[in-house]
Amino acid sequence: MLRESSQQTGALDNLNLQGTVNPEADTGVPHGNLLTAFAEAAVQQTDALPGLGEQIVAELGVQELVDAAGVVANFQRMVRIADGCGIPLDEFTKDATDDCREELGLHEYASAANTA
Amino acid sequence: MTTTAAPFANPDATWNIPDRIRDAHVRSWERLAAPGEWWTGAERVSIAAEGRRASALLDGLPAPGPGPVELPEAAVFTIHKLIGDLPNVSREWYDETTQAEGMSDAHYIELMGVLTHIWSIDEFHRALAIKLEPLPDPLPGEPMRRRPEGLADHGSWPPTVLPRDLAESEADIYGGAKNTPNVRAAMSLHPDSVRWLNDMLDAYYRGGAEPGPDHEPFRVLSTAQRELVAARVSALNECFY
Numbered sequence: 001m002l003r004e005s006s007q008q009t010g011a012l013d014n015l016n017l018q019g020t021v022n023p024e025a026d027t028g029v030p031h032g033n034l035l036t037a038f039a040e041a042a043v044q045q046t047d048a049l050p051g052l053g054e055q056i057v058a059e060l061g062v063q064e065l066v067d068a069a070g071v072v073a074n075f076q077r078m079v080r081i082a083d084g085c086g087i088p089l090d091e092f093t094k095d096a097t098d099d100c101r102e103e104l105g106l107h108e109y110a111s112a113a114n115t116a
Numbered sequence: 117m118t119t120t121a122a123p124f125a126n127p128d129a130t131w132n133i134p135d136r137i138r139d140a141h142v143r144s145w146e147r148l149a150a151p152g153e154w155w156t157g158a159e160r161v162s163i164a165a166e167g168r169r170a171s172a173l174l175d176g177l178p179a180p181g182p183g184p185v186e187l188p189e190a191a192v193f194t195i196h197k198l199i200g201d202l203p204n205v206s207r208e209w210y211d212e213t214t215q216a217e218g219m220s221d222a223h224y225i226e227l228m229g230v231l232t233h234i235w236s237i238d239e240f241h242r243a244l245a246i247k248l249e250p251l252p253d254p255l256p257g258e259p260m261r262r263r264p265e266g267l268a269d270h271g272s273w274p275p276t277v278l279p280r281d282l283a284e285s286e287a288d289i290y291g292g293a294k295n296t297p298n299v300r301a302a303m304s305l306h307p308d309s310v311r312w313l314n315d316m317l318d319a320y321y322r323g324g325a326e327p328g329p330d331h332e333p334f335r336v337l338s339t340a341q342r343e344l345v346a347a348r349v350s351a352l353n354e355c356f357y
Contacts, residue, residue: 015340020347029340039348042243045175050245060337062131067337068345069243070137070320075349077236077316078299080198083205083355084228085302088271109354114207 017103031060035068042072086114129246134334140319141237141249147312148234149252153262154226154306157254158185163227164234164251166192170199171235184254188218195231203354210273221274222263222305229309233316240320264307270298277304289314321346 019027019036027033038056041049056065081087124141126133148164151157162183169179173196187195194213197205214221238248266281278301279290289310290296303309321342322335335342 015344017347020344021351027344029338029344032341032344035337035341035345036348038243039345040352042239043349043352045242049243053244057131063134063334063336066131066133066137066244067335067342069240071337071342071345072243072349073236073240074317074320075346076239076353077232079350079353079355080202080232080235081228081302081313082299083202083353084198084210084232085225086205086207086210086273087298087302089356090297109203109356114205114356 031056034059038068039072042069043076083114123252124249126246129244131244131246133244133246136334137240137319140315143315144233144237144312145249145252147308148230149255151255151257151259152226152230152306152308154220154223154259155230156185156259157257158183159187160226160230161251161254162187163191163195163230166195167199167231167235168238168248168251170196171238174200183251188216190216190219191223191227194219194224194227198228198231199235207273214274222261225274225303226306226309229303229306229312233309233312236316236320264304267305270301272298272302274302274305276301277307 015032016026016028018025019029019032023033023036023040027036029035034052034055037048038052040046041052053065056068123145124133124138126138148160149157150160152160155163162185165180165183166187169182172179190213197209210224213219214224234251241248264277264286265283266277267275268277268281270276270278276298277286279294279296282289286304286307289304289307290300291314300310300313303313337345
């Protein structure tokens with residue numbers, strides 16, 4: 001669900017997409033690996049979650065932690081709406097993200113069969 | 117199950133939750149308790165309660181009690197499937213579910229709207245180690261059972277409404293945009309679920325149709341940081357979209 005408008009504005013120029021599927025990869029974004037570790041702990045409800053939250057507060061700030069929790073919560077909802085309705089890819093998204101979907105192996109997901 | 121005097125006061129919270137987010141949570145609880153188009157208020161609260169039971173099961177925690185009324189068996193199964201077995205949701209399963217007793221495509225979409233919004237709010241609280249808000253007492257009233265005008269097959273499993281086909285009573289749901297992403301239109305069979313989605317998107321992620329880099333300064337993470345978190349959550353859920 002990478003946002004088309006962000007790609008157009010160049011706001012994602014330094015983002016290494018491998019960091020979204022591989023926790024070991026450098027994300028190319030300041031504090032990116034900490035944020036993805038927090039996202040993973042929140043989605044999987046692991047014991048690491050409280051410590052990672054405190055680390056975000058220490059390195060970034062309280063409102064950054066709240067912001068990150070909001071994005072996690074938002075996409076926990078959005079993926080269920082998308083996959084629960086079998087929605088097709090938007091044309092502009094398909095055109096813009098075909099190459100990176102291949103690179104990241106997203107076609108291997110079971111939900112790829114539902115998203116024509 | 118009782119409503120607290122001050123919903124979402126979060127007295128045990130370590131972190132200060134901005135008013136714009138707390139207000140969206142309060143509105144969500146009001147929406148949850150009210151009768152919908154296809155489910156009563158009591159059934160909607162029961163959908164949320166079953167979502168909490170599904171979540172507890174996944175996390176190996178004791179399950180909280182059920183909601184105020186019993187739901188159709190297919191509805192209960194749908195809730196557990198959407199929370200805990202998302203990668204195995206399929207067109208065949210959707211067709212079977214929406215044809216089961218007590219269900220329809222409209223019941224399914226409204227259930228999804230209730231379930232995913234309340235569960236998302238719970239996920240926000242769990243991420244911040246804040247105690248979950250007690251579910252509200254349901255309001256009386258019967259579902260209106262109206263399907264919006266302009267529904268058609270646009271490639272999603274349920275029928276959806278394109279912006280150009282919206283009736284006047286639903287003209288607000290896409291914010292006046294001429295085009296809308298498929299994920300925003302996905303629940304247009306139940307327009308109030310799209311309104312709810314808009315409200316929570318604004319609270320948690322983005323507002324407006326075309327935000328730029330300087331948009332919404334209260335969102336303190338950079339666009340790249342936010343999109344990174346979003347993409348990681350999508351990947352963990354194996355979401356192709």
